[in-house]
Amino acid sequence: MTPDPLLAAIIAGDARAVVLLLRGWTEAQRRERAPALLALERATDDPLKLLDDAGRPHEVGWDDRERYDRAYAQRRALEVALVGTASLAEQRALAEPFPAWLDVQRAAQVVFDRDPPWLADWTAWQLRSEGPEGRWPLVHLQVRAGLIKRPRDYLDGLLGAFPWFDARDLLEDDPELLEHDVWALLCHHDGQESLRAAQDRGAHWREALIAQLDRERLIDATLEALGSDLSAHRAAFFTGLWRELAVTNAERAARHDQLRGLLGVAAANVLTLALDELTRDPRPVAPPELAPALAARAKRTARGALKLLDRAPDAATATIALGHPDADVQAQALDRLERWGLTDAARDALLRQLDLLSATQRPRAEALLGVASPRSRPDPVELDLDTIPEAIRRALNFGGAVPRAPVPGEPVLGEPIEPIASLDELADVLATTLSEPWRGDERLLDGVLRFCDRPFDGPLRPFHERILDLEHWFFSPVTVAAVWATGFVTRAPDEHGSPWELRLYEASQRVVRGEARPLLSLPTHAGGWIEPRVLLDRMHEDPDPIDLAQALLRLAPEGRDHALRRVRRHTKRGPAAEAARAAREPDRFAVEVVYDDAEPLNQRVKVLIDGPRVKHDGPLAEYVDTQRRRWSGAPVWSVWPERRDIACACALPELLQNLESGSGRDTDVGVLLEALLDQPLPPLALRLLVQALGSAYDREHIAAVDVLIAGIQDGRVDATALPPDDLARIKPNRLAARLQTVADGGPLQRAVVRDFLDAHVAAVPERPAALLVLFDELSAQTGVGPQRSRAYLETLSGTSKAAKAAKALLARAGEPPPVEAELALAARVRRAQRWMG
Amino acid sequence: MIEHAYTYAHPSTATADALDLATSGGVAAHPHLFRGELNDPAIHASAILAVARTARARFFEHGKVITDPVVTCHADRIRFEALSSCAGVYARHDALLSGADGEVLRVGVTNVDVNEATRGVLARVGGTGWLHLAVGEDEVQVAGPGGVAVERKVALPTRWVKGFGEVGVASRALQPGFELSGVAAQRFLRTSVPRTREVFLMPGGRWSVAGGAGAVAVRDPERLKLLEPLARFGSALRVWGGPTGVSAFTLTLGTAGTFTLVLSPASSRGFSGEGGSLNPLATEALQPQADDAELDLAWQPKLAGDPAVLDVLAARGRAGFDLDAGGFFHRDLPYDLTQVEALHPRLLAARKLVPEVRWEGDHAWVGQYRVSPPACTCEWWGRYRGERGPCKHVLAAELARDA
Numbered sequence A: 001m002t003p004d005p006l007l008a009a010i011i012a013g014d015a016r017a018v019v020l021l022l023r024g025w026t027e028a029q030r031r032e033r034a035p036a037l038l039a040l041e042r043a044t045d046d047p048l049k050l051l052d053d054a055g056r057p058h059e060v061g062w063d064d065r066e067r068y069d070r071a072y073a074q075r076r077a078l079e080v081a082l083v084g085t086a087s088l089a090e091q092r093a094l095a096e097p098f099p100a101w102l103d104v105q106r107a108a109q110v111v112f113d114r115d116p117p118w119l120a121d122w123t124a125w126q127l128r129s130e131g132p133e134g135r136w137p138l139v140h141l142q143v144r145a146g147l148i149k150r151p152r153d154y155l156d157g158l159l160g161a162f163p164w165f166d167a168r169d170l171l172e173d174d175p176e177l178l179e180h181d182v183w184a185l186l187c188h189h190d191g192q193e194s195l196r197a198a199q200d201r202g203a204h205w206r207e208a209l210i211a212q213l214d215r216e217r218l219i220d221a222t223l224e225a226l227g228s229d230l231s232a233h234r235a236a237f238f239t240g241l242w243r244e245l246a247v248t249n250a251e252r253a254a255r256h257d258q259l260r261g262l263l264g265v266a267a268a269n270v271l272t273l274a275l276d277e278l279t280r281d282p283r284p285v286a287p288p289e290l291a292p293a294l295a296a297r298a299k300r301t302a303r304g305a306l307k308l309l310d311r312a313p314d315a316a317t318a319t320i321a322l323g324h325p326d327a328d329v330q331a332q333a334l335d336r337l338e339r340w341g342l343t344d345a346a347r348d349a350l351l352r353q354l355d356l357l358s359a360t361q362r363p364r365a366e367a368l369l370g371v372a373s374p375r376s377r378p379d380p381v382e383l384d385l386d387t388i389p390e391a392i393r394r395a396l397n398f399g400g401a402v403p404r405a406p407v408p409g410e411p412v413l414g415e416p417i418e419p420i421a422s423l424d425e426l427a428d429v430l431a432t433t434l435s436e437p438w439r440g441d442e443r444l445l446d447g448v449l450r451f452c453d454r455p456f457d458g459p460l461r462p463f464h465e466r467i468l469d470l471e472h473w474f475f476s477p478v479t480v481a482a483v484w485a486t487g488f489v490t491r492a493p494d495e496h497g498s499p500w501e502l503r504l505y506e507a508s509q510r511v512v513r514g515e516a517r518p519l520l521s522l523p524t525h526a527g528g529w530i531e532p533r534v535l536l537d538r539m540h541e542d543p544d545p546i547d548l549a550q551a552l553l554r555l556a557p558e559g560r561d562h563a564l565r566r567v568r569r570h571t572k573r574g575p576a577a578e579a580a581r582a583a584r585e586p587d588r589f590a591v592e593v594v595y596d597d598a599e600p601l602n603q604r605v606k607v608l609i610d611g612p613r614v615k616h617d618g619p620l621a622e623y624v625d626t627q628r629r630r631w632s633g634a635p636v637w638s639v640w641p642e643r644r645d646i647a648c649a650c651a652l653p654e655l656l657q658n659l660e661s662g663s664g665r666d667t668d669v670g671v672l673l674e675a676l677l678d679q680p681l682p683p684l685a686l687r688l689l690v691q692a693l694g695s696a697y698d699r700e701h702i703a704a705v706d707v708l709i710a711g712i713q714d715g716r717v718d719a720t721a722l723p724p725d726d727l728a729r730i731k732p733n734r735l736a737a738r739l740q741t742v743a744d745g746g747p748l749q750r751a752v753v754r755d756f757l758d759a760h761v762a763a764v765p766e767r768p769a770a771l772l773v774l775f776d777e778l779s780a781q782t783g784v785g786p787q788r789s790r791a792y793l794e795t796l797s798g799t800s801k802a803a804k805a806a807k808a809l810l811a812r813a814g815e816p817p818p819v820e821a822e823l824a825l826a827a828r829v830r831r832a833q834r835w836m837g
Numbered sequence B: 001m002i003e004h005a006y007t008y009a010h011p012s013t014a015t016a017d018a019l020d021l022a023t024s025g026g027v028a029a030h031p032h033l034f035r036g037e038l039n040d041p042a043i044h045a046s047a048i049l050a051v052a053r054t055a056r057a058r059f060f061e062h063g064k065v066i067t068d069p070v071v072t073c074h075a076d077r078i079r080f081e082a083l084s085s086c087a088g089v090y091a092r093h094d095a096l097l098s099g100a101d102g103e104v105l106r107v108g109v110t111n112v113d114v115n116e117a118t119r120g121v122l123a124r125v126g127g128t129g130w131l132h133l134a135v136g137e138d139e140v141q142v143a144g145p146g147g148v149a150v151e152r153k154v155a156l157p158t159r160w161v162k163g164f165g166e167v168g169v170a171s172r173a174l175q176p177g178f179e180l181s182g183v184a185a186q187r188f189l190r191t192s193v194p195r196t197r198e199v200f201l202m203p204g205g206r207w208s209v210a211g212g213a214g215a216v217a218v219r220d221p222e223r224l225k226l227l228e229p230l231a232r233f234g235s236a237l238r239v240w241g242g243p244t245g246v247s248a249f250t251l252t253l254g255t256a257g258t259f260t261l262v263l264s265p266a267s268s269r270g271f272s273g274e275g276g277s278l279n280p281l282a283t284e285a286l287q288p289q290a291d292d293a294e295l296d297l298a299w300q301p302k303l304a305g306d307p308a309v310l311d312v313l314a315a316r317g318r319a320g321f322d323l324d325a326g327g328f329f330h331r332d333l334p335y336d337l338t339q340v341e342a343l344h345p346r347l348l349a350a351r352k353l354v355p356e357v358r359w360e361g362d363h364a365w366v367g368q369y370r371v372s373p374p375a376c377t378c379e380w381w382g383r384y385r386g387e388r389g390p391c392k393h394v395l396a397a398e399l400a401r402d403a
Helices: A005-011 A015-022 A027-044 A065-083 A088-092 A097-101 A104-114 A119-128 A136-144 A154-160 A167-173 A181-186 A195-200 A205-212 A215-226 A232-245 A249-253 A256-264 A268-280 A287-294 A299-309 A315-323 A327-340 A344-356 A362-369 A390-395 A423-433 A442-451 A458-468 A477-486 A499-513 A532-538 A545-553 A560-566 A574-584 A619-624 A641-660 A669-675 A683-693 A698-713 A732-743 A747-763 A769-782 A790-794 A801-810 A818-836 B041-056 B116-122 B158-172 B182-190 B221-233 B278-282 B286-295 B307-315 B345-356 B379-384 B392-402
Strands: A049-051 A057-059 A590-595 A605-610 B002-008 B013-015 B018-021 B034-039 B070-073 B077-083 B089-096 B101-104 B108-112 B130-135 B150-156 B175-181 B198-201 B216-219 B236-241 B247-253 B257-263 B319-322 B327-330 B357-360 B363-366 B369-372
Touching: A005 A015, A005 A065, A015 A065, A015 A104, A015 A167, A027 A049, A027 A065, A049 A065, A065 A088, A065 A097, A065 A104, A088 A119, A104 A119, A104 A136, A119 A136, A136 A154, A154 A181, A154 A195, A167 A205, A181 A205, A181 A215, A195 A205, A195 A232, A205 A215, A205 A232, A215 A232, A215 A256, A215 A268, A232 A268, A249 A256, A249 A268, A256 A268, A256 A287, A256 B041, A268 A287, A268 A299, A287 A299, A287 A315, A287 B221, A299 A315, A299 A327, A315 A327, A315 A344, A315 B182, A327 A362, A327 A769, A344 A362, A344 B182, A390 A818, A423 A442, A423 A458, A423 A477, A423 B379, A442 A477, A442 A499, A458 A477, A458 B369, A477 A499, A499 A545, A499 A619, A532 A560, A545 A574, A545 A619, A560 A574, A574 A619, A590 A641, A590 A683, A605 A641, A619 A641, A641 A669, A641 A683, A669 A683, A669 A698, A683 A698, A683 A732, A698 A732, A698 A747, A698 A818, A698 B198, A732 A747, A732 A769, A747 A769, A747 A790, A747 A818, A769 A801, A790 A801, B013 B116, B018 B041, B018 B116, B034 B041, B041 B077, B041 B089, B041 B116, B041 B130, B041 B221, B041 B257, B077 B158, B089 B158, B089 B221, B158 B257, B158 B307, B158 B319, B175 B182, B182 B221, B182 B236, B216 B221, B216 B236, B216 B247, B221 B247, B221 B257, B278 B307, B278 B345, B278 B392, B286 B307, B307 B319, B307 B327, B345 B357, B345 B392, B357 B392, B363 B392, B369 B392, B379 B392
Parallel strands: B018 B130
Antiparallel strands: A049 A057, A590 A605, B002 B150, B013 B018, B034 B101, B034 B130, B070 B077, B070 B108, B077 B089, B089 B257, B175 B236, B198 B216, B236 B247, B247 B257, B319 B327, B357 B363, B363 B369
16 A cells, blocks of 8 residues: 555545645746656556556456446546646646546536646636546636626536535535535526435435535525426425425424415426425415415315414415315315305306316315206207118127227228328428328338339429438438439348348339239228229239238228239249238137236236247238347237228237336337227227326326227227236226216216226225226216125225225216117217228 | 616516516516506416416426516517426417506516416415506616616526517418317316327317327427416417428417417427428518518517518517518517527528528439439438428528529
């Protein structure tokens, strides 16, 4: 171990110790040490070397992470020592990494302590370099040295300098910051940076402020900041600071007025904090001041405000909480009204709220008002069943449960898709696609193929130059258009090429030959279907095999067998043959979803697809062989519409993470869900929909709600069709909120959700309260008591929210009114009418 | 950037029942527009705060902007308006003066200082009673050697100034969607807003990705959170939409007034770049009519006349649009508006391209681009398909045809 403390600090990689050791040295003492340090720099540089305890350098490999990190820390401490000892010229002569590796914060401290005549030049030099740590310490150095005034973004720079620096060290090393800058930070609310963001990056500002600042002043500054109309994000720093300050009763009591002032702040977290603190103080709060809290979105806040209101009862103010959608909050508000009695103002307010009160609470409100409004029932439905052929009625199981999809014979074609019909239209589509040329759909590809025997000219001429400038790292319909413009194919897909890339390559070769033909596989209708007679119209003598394979998988059922026979001679081998067999006998592929909850999340679901072996690369192989799917977990939803259940099964594992996470990520499952809006819903599609209701990703659960509302409305979904398999995997609170939205879709949707809960709420293993409360609400709305869930409900006892809801449910009785059956039948009639065209 | 200085003779001040707003520029250096008592102090305080909050809001990364709300005083109402710092959200509070015990001292426009301390007090205004509001002061007290107590020189981004004009034109093009009344409106504004790019709002207040009859497209709806603090005051919420992806929400605040929030087609798209005002500015035939119409401007709360001409006034920064009233109102932005056209680089570029325009029947060539108005073969058209106004080639072709 070296006896030299400076060298020891360098060997320890402790730049802060270097700063402290050099503090107070004369310039002569510094210059005396410089040569040895410069020599050490040369000895440890390029490649970086590690100093042992005696100060001897040793080689260190890049792959030896621990030794390399130590060497890196030593290097940074040495550089700080050089800034504190070497001349400016000597520093400039050092090798290039010097300014880039520099510990800017420590270097600024050491150079400020040294106060050399070249300080301004040194700072300017360092400011020009691209260090990893931000330049704020240098700007601060200039400000401290009186070289410049504080720039406009000075405080943003201070906050942005983290996480490279720890605020605790910063304030300890530089007490001058405490005089002005830190207090200014507490009022710095409109900058790009924020204390919240810096804290999240690990800057420890809260801890530093509590340790270094006057407590009384800090508490007041915190309250001042919280009252400054901050966003909830920024305010979170100060709510956290308040909590970490552990304010005493006396301190809180002395600030009662300021805390009351926070009740008007928009940020929900500030409001919650204010309520919590005011609740700890026994003094009442004037009722009008509680109005924002009573109107808050958070149930906890509204309930807390009602509790505070108990200290200064005011019935009219309590009615504000009735606007909350949660029945429990409404119940607590009604508790107050029942205790305190109605004033005229409260009566008026209660009347205004009556229509939107929960059905479970409405009788109490009506009793208070002395009114009784009849339960609203859906209007009777007039049905004309005579126009529906008996065969269709039987196929759709009129009067019974929704039949399992697909129903043989039921048409599947959605809205027609018109192909591009002219060069002008093609130019229009190309103009749009060229802004993102790696995209482009089959309609554009079809357009290119239809017109590729003509010159790339006329309305297309303006695109010629841009197409020639295209990069070549991707395949897309635009690259096929480029082949048309240039006359040659630049490259073929490699052995990992996807079926889509292979199709584009096929199309490119056809374009080179100038053989204008429509794309066989362009869907003729929404949902990805091709009308079989249209495929026959498009067929020619020399179909591209992968294009044909894709087209066959898309054939709509009606007329499919006939079309398959007509194209038989083109489907004798290769991917088209396999696709033809699959199209003819789609049920030969079986799909099963197996969960193993003991596995990690990304391996928890296995999708097992069993069926004939698929040997040839092509759309079918990618669809049914998960090993060959290279780019995404779930296959494209439109590859095989007849077996979209396979795509749905493959989407289930993709969704899992969004069931567990708080914010969710885009899994592309939303696109599949949206495609189901008017399509048959086989059991796995319904399973996906139920699971998507629990997704944290907004687009997914909103799409699932859309599909379920539409599916119930047009007779594709009823309570018996919705599978309960995944209820254990979905957070009950989320599921309840989304089911509530489905139920709000209309009277039939309300009945379906109620019956679904009745049938399956027992399958929810934990925290079923939210679902039971929803079930109770829907039962109250419809006047129907629980049927299948009674035995389960009787097992719930105690005082929990779930038990209370169960008790309320058990007290309800009543059979579904006949009008619900009529509504269900009307939905089935709509489905039948679509069948009939 | 436009160099602009907000100069206030003193900072704005507020107490629980009084709001004294310092003014800067507009119809005078420090105009004194209104003094009096407004009913519903909590509503007005919350609404003014919501406007100020919008001005400070950034839903997309842009540099820091200090954007003090613009206040226009008409005979019957005071309008507080602002664009967000990212220029993608427009907010306006129309405070009705009927029932107020006050005096409109002067109609006109100004900027007001809503500083941090004022915001803090406004957040605490509640309850019933009256709010004493003063927009400006009789005698401007000179507080410092520089003659002003508050001066903020800002490089006002052109997008902010342009954005006001664009909002007016975009608002006029909106169609009424549906209305949520009373408690339903309050409940809707309190529910969580999806964090998704493109979504529809269904007539009952349900979010949908599929849309449907009566649905209004709302892009980046999380910006609606700006309305949440006003939810409890809402007596009706009207939703407006249109084909360009702009959406608007007008929240009736009982008899106190109306709060308007207009959302651009994406949080990344400030109104300034939407280009809706380019056609009005580029249509030569409208300019003399607009010049004439300007002579009649007298701070009317509702302007009469040809909407196309009024679009030009809006584009010039001289009129705003009141969705509920269905008409433009006179409001001269308190900035230098003489260079409005210079703020529109697309229009300037189009004028330079005019000599290159060759009309051939129903289409024109502008350089290498083929123009069939409103379509063009350029990237801009391909990317936005007219959603952000005409491209420079279409503008040039139209200018050449008009010439």
